[in-house]
Amino acid sequence: MAMAASFSVERVVLGFALLALGVLWMLANAGRLDLLSTLRTWWPSLLVLWGALELAVALLWRPARRGGS
């Protein structure tokens, strides 16, 4: 429960976002891709990722809470 309390979906999303942005920016500076068009295509994946994490947390932790009560 201590781990669950420290786990934050927002932090994971923010972490992924920063990681992805940094990697893409680096690749763009290296001339491997067009940053704007890549961001424009893939930025909604942040919402998908976030939604998936929220769903997973809700579905996986609900039985645990029931068991504890």
Place this chain on the structure above:
Amino acid sequence: MKASKIGLLILVLGFGGVVETAWSVRQNIGFGPQGCRVLAGRFYGASYTFDAQQTVPVPAGTTIEVDNAFGGVNVRAGEPGQVKISLRKVVFRPTEEQARAFASGVQIKAALEGMVLRVGTNRDELENRAEGREVGFETHLEVTVPPATAVTVRNEHGRVDVADAAAADVTNSFDAVRVERVSGPARIQSRHGDVAASTVGGELSLVARHGRVQVEDVQGRVTVDSEHGDVSAARTGGLVVRATHGEVGVESVRGDLEVRGQHGPVRARDVSGAASVESSFGDAQLEKVGGDARVTVAHGGIDASDVVGGVTAETSYADVTLARIGGPVQVKVSHGAVKARALEKGAQVTASGDVEIDGFRGDVRVEVDRGGVALVPAGALTDRVWASATHGAVRLEVPAGSRFALDATAEPGEVEVDVPGLVLTSTSSGVAKGEIGGGGNPVHLQARHGDVRVQAATTGAAKNP
């Protein structure tokens, strides 16, 4: 929901919004090559101009095809047996040295293939190189061709002028097009820019998407297809105009006129043949038509005068005005009045507004809802008249020498007959029957919720001069 979630959601959506906006801006505003900007197909920035010339001998009857992208094209007639090509290179670079170095690579391309001389530049080759993509440059072509040469021009961004050719086929995307003094047929396609065509000996086909269209002095048949822009045509052969958004003005057509308009008024004058006008929104005005005139307007007034043939007019929410019509008239108006003068071969009118016909010959049938009817024959009345008005009065003036059998009813209302020589054979409340001149064709006048008045002609009716 936690504040951190809301904050992150705002952050993600804001980030997405910024990315989408930046993408949209980049898609619509190209900053183009280095050292200049490209806005609406034009380069802006420091530039330097350099010239090049080339002369190509050509056999008689050679046709010329000119291809260009950024820059104007001017084609005119010169000496026989040769084509002179002048290329003005405008290179957008920060310094003259850089511009000169690049301009030296911009060259005229002229290749004689059979009886076709293809003229252009090596822009495609330059743009395939990295350097060519980074430099903005315009290529303005002046081509002097032998007299009576058929000319084809394809251009993208730049004005096109073609003069003194045997035939002209011009396609342009972003700038004005002028074609003049073409002895044969001409074909023009323009997307953004004004188009002017004058003195064309053959047929003219013109398609314009955005821009004014001006056509003058075309011997052959003219077809104009315009989407956004006013159209004016003068002194043409048979004319067909399709105009979606814009005014249509036509003068002196030798042949038939056909106009399909949608959002804009139509005005036509001096048409030797028949005239057909269809429009959705906007008034239609026809003057001096040699044949029949057919006008249908969804929302707009109709004004036709000096028509040799008949007139068929249909509109709503506006009035119809006719004057000096030689043939039979058919008018149908919803929520509008009709005012007609000097109709030579009768009329059939259905309207929901006042109808006034001053000076008519031939059979007349008028049916009016919510309006009155006033009829004045051009001379002695001997033809059939049938007039019915609901919520309005019916008035007929009877000139001397008339011969007819009267049948007038007003319900509720009064029938008043005051014509010397008209003998009433039957009168009762709201009904009068009688004859004048010994009787003849029936004159049926009927008013519902109005009076009927039959009186001797007091003033001279309108006449066709």
